[in-house]
Amino acid sequence: MFRSIILLIVFISPLLYSCTDSQSQPQNLFNGKDLTGWQIDIPEMDNDPNVPNPFIVRDGKLVSLGTPRGSLISDGIFSNYRLQVEYRFAGKPGNCGVLVHTSKLRVFNNIWPQSMEVQLMHQNAGDFWCIGEDINVPDMETRRGAKEEWGVTQGKKRRILNLTDGSERPVGEWNTMIIECLGSSIKVWVNNELVNEGFDCTAEKGRISLQAEGSEVEFRKVELTSIK
Template identity: 35%
Template structure:
């Protein structure tokens, strides 16, 4: 007797479940939500050395763009923590290009100077898309930096896709249960697995160079 399509599909699903080889893909459960409200820094906390008022360091402009002064050294982080998400960030250098980064999974724990336990997506000029485990964070893939040197770096894998100074760049970052994938201006640039921590706050570094942010959104998966 010929098996109907329904019976065949049911049988295949049962077989996959038995073999534990058909785990459902994670899909978006919500629309992308802005992490900045466009008016002020509600939902964000600033940590700098020396201590500075957040509105003096990150200013919300009338068009909703966030202007970061670059100094003093430190980071701005969400008050909420996130796991399994798609993060979209757009940034550009408002002055001379310099150093900066997006911090993923900022967590309580050891600090490296003013840097928290986290995974950094590098936005430094010439190194955009590099991944750095900060303050004892870890992942499976070996670093590309020389053994014993600091900071530990896993360099981006494709040719540089950063845009010229003054133009807007975009980073699309997908985090799923410790796997982090980074795309810069539409080019896949890096991937790590078994990242620890695998969840936490989202942050932006201050490393001496002023920059601007816009369209910072997060979509839960």
Template identity: 30%
Template structure:
């Protein structure tokens, strides 16, 4: 199986339609908030706020901002950086968050926290991993080419690998450090994500039932036969402070 889409292809297609700013720098008017054990729009601890033109995610409670609309066939650009603060139960673990695509079903459908979805992971050392945040059924799935399995390692994306279908769990980005540890401040030898406090750009190209993840201009992961292939978009709070300065969606033409 060859590459599903290249950075050049994505750029060319993105010129065809006008981008939609999902974050206007002023408020979260295109989103609602869901907080674990509190519900929709009950963000009493102000986990998600807009400060100085940025979305500030405190990380103090688990939850997400969720787009009010569903989307399909798009290129999503998210610019983010980590803050310093972390909170229990992950106060001393790797800073963890994520962008969840094709989110469907009830709020909190996954462990009472997030909508079921396909996650483009943002975690120290593992940004660009795929996770199926589903119910274990065929309703939530993806297939990705993976390298031959190595002892002690997860399933690792490889453009020339053999297709693997998962209904739960993850597909690691292609150069995830095999010595990764779930510790605060972890950095792998070949990490593409920039150090804490520096801005990163994640581009998720959702085209039909395919998703490609680019991190800081590098293709890090791809999947096809993704289920579902449309839905809302979530940005998580999962114990670590994060700032977001851009969330922009460019519609792509249907194949």
């Protein structure tokens, strides 16, 4: 009997180790202190070194001041992950976005990188905006407009409406957005409510970017968990 128990432990132990080892630990992309792990791309800074950086760390929070416009881009390239972002418009509500699958810089208006934007704009959180990449959703024509006008460049219908605009908390309160990128699919939750889901995305990996797009936004968490 004792020998059987020992053999059972020996057999199970590697399995337990394997299961534990395969679980991905969350990775904090923002360390709460500085912008280590990120790079900025602000077109106005190209020829004027005095242009201020719109991305700062204040009271342990990553803050997008909104202007000058541009992107804060992760050093790392990611695929198959779940990204959790906690954010708020602390003052006047406005516009901002999280860009997933970021690749080539300045493909749109000579500012925004090629990517798929998940909107943070107040009362529109979870909309998709196609920036050089594309995606499909159910009821596409209802949510994007006439098919012949779809596109991923300026002048085309790039916005894909979310499923609900009632998931955000009042201005000044913190919101939690979860973006799950798995293969060519993207799902978005706002405060635990599924607000968008797309498939057949034209990109499956890339950097992660935060926008400076006219409004001040605070981020207290930017955490990524790999999906294996």
